Amino acid sequence: MPKHLVIVESPAKAKTIEGYLGKDFVVKASMGHIRDLAKGNDAIDVEHGFSPKYIVSEAKEQVVNDLKKLAKKADTIWLATDEDREGEAIAWHLYEELGLTPHNSKRFVYHEVTKKAILKAIEQPREIDYDLVNAQQARRVLDRLVGFELSPILWRKVRPSLSAGRVQSVAVRIIVEREREIQEFNAQSSFKVNGIFLSEKEPIPFQAELSTKFDHEADAEAFLKHCTHAQYAVRSVETKPGKKSPSPPFTTSTLQQEASRKIGFSIDRTMRIAQILYEAGHITYMRTDSVNLSDDAIVLCAGEIEKSFGKEYVQTRKYQNKSSNAQEAHEAIRPTDFSATLPSLSKDEARLYDLIRKRAIASQMADAILEKTTISIEIDPKSKHMFIATGEVIKFDGFLAVYSESQDEESDQEDSKRLPAISQGEHLLNESIKAVQRYSKPPARYTEASLVKKLEELGIGRPSTYAPTISTIQKRNYVIKDNRDGKKREYVSLTLQSGVISKETLSENHGAEKAKLFPTDIGMIVNDFLVENFGNIVDYNFTANVEEQFDEIARGELEWNKMLESFYTPFHSEVTKIMTGPQKRASSARELGIDPNTGLTVYATLTRFGSAVQIGEIGAEIPPKFASLKQHQSIATISLEEALDLFKLPRSLGLFEEKDVKVGIGRFGPYIVHNSVFTSLKPEDDPYTIELERAIELIIQKRELQASRLIKAFPEQPEVTIVNGRFGPYISFGKSNVKIPKGTDPNTLTLEQCNTFAEEQGKTLQKVAPKSKAAAKKKETKSTLTTEKPKVKKATTKKATAKKAPTKKTVKKNIE
DNA sequence: CAGTGAGCGAGCTTCCGCTTGACTT
Numbered sequence A: 001m002p003k004h005l006v007i008v009e010s011p012a013k014a015k016t017i018e019g020y021l022g023k024d025f026v027v028k029a030s031m032g033h034i035r036d037l038a039k040g041n042d043a044i045d046v047e048h049g050f051s052p053k054y055i056v057s058e059a060k061e062q063v064v065n066d067l068k069k070l071a072k073k074a075d076t077i078w079l080a081t082d083e084d085r086e087g088e089a090i091a092w093h094l095y096e097e098l099g100l101t102p103h104n105s106k107r108f109v110y111h112e113v114t115k116k117a118i119l120k121a122i123e124q125p126r127e128i129d130y131d132l133v134n135a136q137q138a139r140r141v142l143d144r145l146v147g148f149e150l151s152p153i154l155w156r157k158v159r160p161s162l163s164a165g166r167v168q169s170v171a172v173r174i175i176v177e178r179e180r181e182i183q184e185f186n187a188q189s190s191f192k193v194n195g196i197f198l199s200e201k202e203p204i205p206f207q208a209e210l211s212t213k214f215d216h217e218a219d220a221e222a223f224l225k226h227c228t229h230a231q232y233a234v235r236s237v238e239t240k241p242g243k244k245s246p247s248p249p250f251t252t253s254t255l256q257q258e259a260s261r262k263i264g265f266s267i268d269r270t271m272r273i274a275q276i277l278y279e280a281g282h283i284t285y286m287r288t289d290s291v292n293l294s295d296d297a298i299v300l301c302a303g304e305i306e307k308s309f310g311k312e313y314v315q316t317r318k319y320q321n322k323s324s325n326a327q328e329a330h331e332a333i334r335p336t337d338f339s340a341t342l343p344s345l346s347k348d349e350a351r352l353y354d355l356i357r358k359r360a361i362a363s364q365m366a367d368a369i370l371e372k373t374t375i376s377i378e379i380d381p382k383s384k385h386m387f388i389a390t391g392e393v394i395k396f397d398g399f400l401a402v403y404s405e406s407q408d409e410e411s412d413q414e415d416s417k418r419l420p421a422i423s424q425g426e427h428l429l430n431e432s433i434k435a436v437q438r439y440s441k442p443p444a445r446y447t448e449a450s451l452v453k454k455l456e457e458l459g460i461g462r463p464s465t466y467a468p469t470i471s472t473i474q475k476r477n478y479v480i481k482d483n484r485d486g487k488k489r490e491y492v493s494l495t496l497q498s499g500v501i502s503k504e505t506l507s508e509n510h511g512a513e514k515a516k517l518f519p520t521d522i523g524m525i526v527n528d529f530l531v532e533n534f535g536n537i538v539d540y541n542f543t544a545n546v547e548e549q550f551d552e553i554a555r556g557e558l559e560w561n562k563m564l565e566s567f568y569t570p571f572h573s574e575v576t577k578i579m580t581g582p583q584k585r586a587s588s589a590r591e592l593g594i595d596p597n598t599g600l601t602v603y604a605t606l607t608r609f610g611s612a613v614q615i616g617e618i619g620a621e622i623p624p625k626f627a628s629l630k631q632h633q634s635i636a637t638i639s640l641e642e643a644l645d646l647f648k649l650p651r652s653l654g655l656f657e658e659k660d661v662k663v664g665i666g667r668f669g670p671y672i673v674h675n676s677v678f679t680s681l682k683p684e685d686d687p688y689t690i691e692l693e694r695a696i697e698l699i700i701q702k703r704e705l706q707a708s709r710l711i712k713a714f715p716e717q718p719e720v721t722i723v724n725g726r727f728g729p730y731i732s733f734g735k736s737n738v739k740i741p742k743g744t745d746p747n748t749l750t751l752e753q754c755n756t757f758a759e760e761q762g763k764t765l766q767k768v769a770p771k772s773k774a775a776a777k778k779k780e781t782k783s784t785l786t787t788e789k790p791k792v793k794k795a796t797t798k799k800a801t802a803k804k805a806p807t808k809k810t811v812k813k814n815i816e
Numbered sequence B: 001c002a003g004t005g006a007g008c009g010a011g012c013t014t015c016c017g018c019t020t021g022a023c024t025t
Helices: A011-020 A058-073 A085-097 A115-123 A130-157 A168-184 A217-227 A252-263 A267-279 A295-309 A347-362 A448-457 A466-475 A521-533 A542-554 A560-580 A640-648 A692-709 A751-760 A770-782 A795-804 A806-815
Strands: A004-008 A025-029 A035-037 A054-056 A076-079 A105-107 A189-199 A206-210 A232-244 A368-378 A386-396 A427-439 A479-484 A487-497 A500-510 A513-519 A590-594 A601-607 A610-615 A625-628 A651-656 A659-666 A669-674 A677-680 A710-713 A720-725 A728-733 A736-738
Touching: A004 A011, A004 A058, A011 A025, A011 A115, A025 A058, A035 A085, A035 A130, A054 A058, A058 A085, A076 A085, A085 A130, A130 A521, A130 A542, A130 A560, A168 A448, A168 A466, A168 A479, A168 A513, A168 A521, A189 A217, A189 A386, A189 A487, A217 A427, A217 A487, A217 A500, A232 A386, A252 A267, A252 A347, A252 A448, A252 A466, A267 A347, A267 A448, A267 A466, A295 A347, A448 A466, A448 A513, A466 A479, A513 A521, A521 A601, A542 A560, A590 A640, A601 A640, A610 A640, A625 A640, A651 A692, A659 A692, A669 A692, A677 A692, A692 A710, A692 A720, A720 A751, A728 A751, A736 A751
Parallel strands: A004 A025, A004 A076, A076 A105
Antiparallel strands: A035 A054, A189 A206, A189 A427, A206 A386, A232 A368, A232 A427, A368 A386, A427 A487, A479 A513, A487 A500, A590 A601, A601 A610, A610 A625, A651 A659, A659 A669, A669 A677, A710 A720, A720 A728, A728 A736
């Protein structure tokens, strides 16, 4: 019987550590926090020192019970949770919940899961650090207070079920403010001039850029004219040594960024796959903010580099963390085994593993040695303009042999090339000169990964919450990840060749976006409301400021409930002021102008059913008319013309088979209705311009599809049919669907068989309303108590989400 | 399933961080 029970946070870690310790030790995992604040609004007694009420959640009961049993049998219980604030709190909660005493329990901490580190750590046990625990309690309580006082204000002032919080509201703010910068951005154009030159000795053409840009076409043209008679000579040749150093090994945030840029993974997918690699023992822990590698790892890594590349490629380094609130309870993310023999993995796992391994290896490799050459070319001795050619040659590749980091935005610089050997004073021949109109670019929209980077820079959120936070703000419909088609734009290109200047007008695509984050109307309204009324909470520095105070608590210099007191008093009085103030909703209405037909005012506004345009006033004699916005339209940017267009639907296209054909936009996107049969438009069809002929084509297509859908019907029981669905044949059984067992030919099924299958699958022929079905489901899932929300919500939210992706749904339907 | 665009009122929603599983049409 083992005498010692060691409790860590993660089961994979438990397994590893158990291997390091002797037979007397059993190592178990707490699976993260075991207790949390009670659910409702009564978890914190603000009147009495913010005393918190903790409960063991249903999901953790089993874990706690198992640990209790083991603890009873053990002589010593070692609390070996992470060294950071949260880990210390977990240790304390365990201590309390398991009824431990100073006599039967000890605490030890480690920064890396290596045998040496663990054995050393257990030699140096300590007490639970209550100052650190209190810092965590302050953090936890503050987050609850902020979230649970701000959210209800939004329910009342904006819309039910919304949420606000210290982290998510700032994330939304970042997206909203960037969108506004982009909206306000005016692209300026200028003419960038490039020449192709040749040396007489070494006739390899190379490119050089003019040191000045021209704002106007006329200036560019005048310059090219001037160049028709120019004499080119090399004024100077400068060669400078340079070097590039590798980046540190991955943290959670940098892994998410690079996996997004290099292999196109969403941050969610990255974390899911990293978890698999971690559990299989291929990588170290993936939720970390540390760039540090253990000494053991560095030795192993250096050995691998020497073996694969040679000694001159080895340069071991210790990296310093840049982010200020890093807690560094773990190592950086690295392979557990650096050798080139890769474990057998799925394709995605292999790609992520490869990235992690190369990045870690490169971090311990030598700098790349470069040589940068700059050649200045004068046009003629009098001209103030000059052409500059730059080239870069890699003298020693170093870490570049393994890994080079990608940038968020592609820079304009092309791959720097080797320049021909040229000496000062030498005359050059010019092959051609081009002046091309270039536009300035607006700030880039955020991707999920670049938003994580920004949050990390601001010290907001933790490695374990980056991905969940970003999915929360999308679930709340504050932000959507979306694509945009670019717009065509013309630009001018002037070319001087063989003494002749020619002009071309070309066109380019700009502003196309893929998987970028856009604020929704509701996101903007909520943000504006919070910025106006709670600017201090959604301030970019709010977290940094409270973090400083948490640190003071952790150092024992500040009492945690005093800190909360001084935060909460002014905060709560602000909350009360707004809750008891005028019962006005946060207004989103934007005046667009006057409708020329009726003379009434046109508004863009947020309604119960989402963003819409409105003609006329509520409460006026003539009730206002409404029309929903299309996808990609927003209250902030819609124009009067676009708004008026929305009232052109539904429209009649004419008669087909003596019945009216109408086109409109519904819940699932644009549709045609004819003889009360609905047909979706294809993505390429525009409901505003579609003509009768095309509509009839789609109606007939739909009929053909319907015909091939039905495999078999039973006249004696018309609710039962066998049909072809998206996933193959199935039995449509009243309102529910029944699976056909594998190996059964759907064509030969009898009605009796169908009824038997239905019975076996627990389906009845009652016309079950979807509501009660979902309620039953809710009951089922209740006991598991995951973070997943019940599937069916209030009518408003349901509709709002359904509206989100009409085109997607349409596509699916068409495939069917 | 393809419409709608309130305010008589029933009761709900919500935070951040730490961890892994157990669920289907």
